[in-house]
Amino acid sequence: MRRRLITSTLAVVLVVIAVFGLSLVIVETRTITNSAQERVDSEAVRLVSIVDSRLIAEEQITSEILRDQVEEGRYAVVRLRHRAPIEIGDKPRGDVIKATERGEAGESVTVEEPRSEVTREVGRTLMIIGLVALLAIIAAALLAIRQGNRLAAPLTDLAETAERLGSGDPRPRHKRYGVPELDRIAEVLDGSAERIARMLTAERRLAADASHQLRTPLTALSMRLEEITLTGDIDTVQEEANIAINQVERLTAVVERLLTNSRDPRNGSAVPFELDEVVKQQVEEWLPAYRGAGRAIVRSGPRHLRAVGTPGAVAQVLAALIENSLMHGGGTVALRTRAVGNQAVVEVTDEGPGVPPDLGARIFERTISGRNSTGIGLAVARDLAEADGGRLELLQGKPPVFALFLSRTRPRKPSTGEDGGETPTVR
Structure with missing residues (x-):
């Protein structure tokens, strides 16, 4: 990328220099040439006026008298009637710039200047332009x-950070670069690293708990099975088998408890997040679909309202409600955020016919739909909301008002006693 960026930048600069530099060279060359021609023309006009004035005054005209009137490096020829031409200066060789003027008495004055002077001046100008172009490059x-x-x-x-995350090193770097887009990526990677670290910690805790909790039941079960293999007494075998069955049931209960604890949302991906950012993202995502249907979608409510949950799950809940309004509702769809006590609320409403009274109490049940649809969208949305410790409700049937309730603070985990049971909170 670095090489492509450098190459593309230099290519643009070279094109600009080539276009504007060439134009500048052409303009400067013409300007210098025209300026030199104008100087020679002006010199010829001035000399012919001097000759006219001396002829009128019947004064003598010689090369010695006119030599001081011609600039050094120029050659002039004065032609008078019935007299030999008067030459002033040395005749230049090669290409010249020439100007001829005629006086009132019939005389003519020709002034010549070597074009080499113009060439040198053009060369100096080109050198300056080239130097400026080089400095620009x-x-x-x-x-x-x-x-x-x-x-x-x-x-x-950032690629190294992502590679570290993939290799199992979830330590966030908290490094920023001063570029908003890159800083946003770094923030997302840091957030992902923190979530991965929490999940890995939970998995390690689950593995440690499992190895500790399962060691005793497995040892006891192994001992009972050894007793069964070593005895031939039917009564002893039955007794040991019953004990082994009890050990298996105990082992099953331990596994179920460990799995239940590992699925606790408080140990999952629920985190504090900006609720209005998720609402804004959903409005922007669904805006083209509503425009295509000739409808509008708007949002309102306080900014920077924080809630606790899984941003992806909350986004899916809102997407289900917005899609439901697009399919079954009408008019403008409004998303309103508000805070009620310790809860953040997102209301989704539209101007459509609403929910039929006979479906109001069953709208979140699976396969329940007012039209030809699967009827599982709202059910899945409610499950996602409850998985984050929130709830999804229908506050009003006509016009329809669905409300997503989320906690604004993390739920406090109950403390555990020495026996592993929960210690009730004293109020």
Whole structure:
């Protein structure tokens, strides 16, 4: 990426320099040539006026008298009637710039200047333009290298962070780069690292608990089975088999308890998050579909309202409600956020016919639908809400108002006693 960025930047600069530099060279060359021609024309006009004035005054006209009137490096020829031409200066060789003017008395004055002077001046101008272009290319290269390093190095760093996450190292780096888009990616990776760390911690805790809790039942079960293999007494075999069955039941209960604890939402991915960010994302995602249907979707409510839950699950709940309003509702769909005590609430309403009274109490049951649809969307949405410790309710049937309730603070975990049971909170 760094090489492509540098190459593309230099290519743009070179194109700009080629276009504008070539135009500038052409303009400057024409300007210098025209300026030199104008100087020679002006010199010829001035000399012919001097000759006219001396002829009128019947004064003598010689090369010695006119030599001081011609600039050094130029050649002039004055032609008078019935007289030999008067030459002033040395005649230049090669290509020249020439101007001829005629006076009132019939005389003519021709002034010549070597074109080599113009060529040298054009060369100096081209050198200055080339130097400026070179400085521009160097500056562009330095800037491209700096920008390339500024963008490529963070991307390489983020790739290494993602690779670390994939290899099982979930430590967040909390490193920022001063580029909003890259900083956003870094924040997401840090958040993912923290969630992965929590999940890995829960898995390690589950593995440790399982190894500790299952060791005793497995040992006891192994001993009973050994007793069965070593005895031939039917009564002893039955007794040991019954004890082994009890050990298996105990082992099953331990496994179920461990799995239940591992599925506790408080140990899962529920985290505090900005609720209005999820609402905004959903509004932006569904806006094209509503525009295509000739309808509008808007949001309102306080900003920076925080809730506890899984942002992805909350987004799926809101998407189900918005899709339900698109399919079965009408008019403008409004998403309103508000805070009620220790709960954050998102209400989704539209201007449609609403929920029929006979479906109001069963709207969240599976296969229940007012139209030709699967009827599982609202049921799944309610399950997702309850998995995060929230709830989804129908507050009003007409116009329909669905409300998602989420806690604004993390639920406090109950303390455990030495026997592993929960210790009730003293109020």
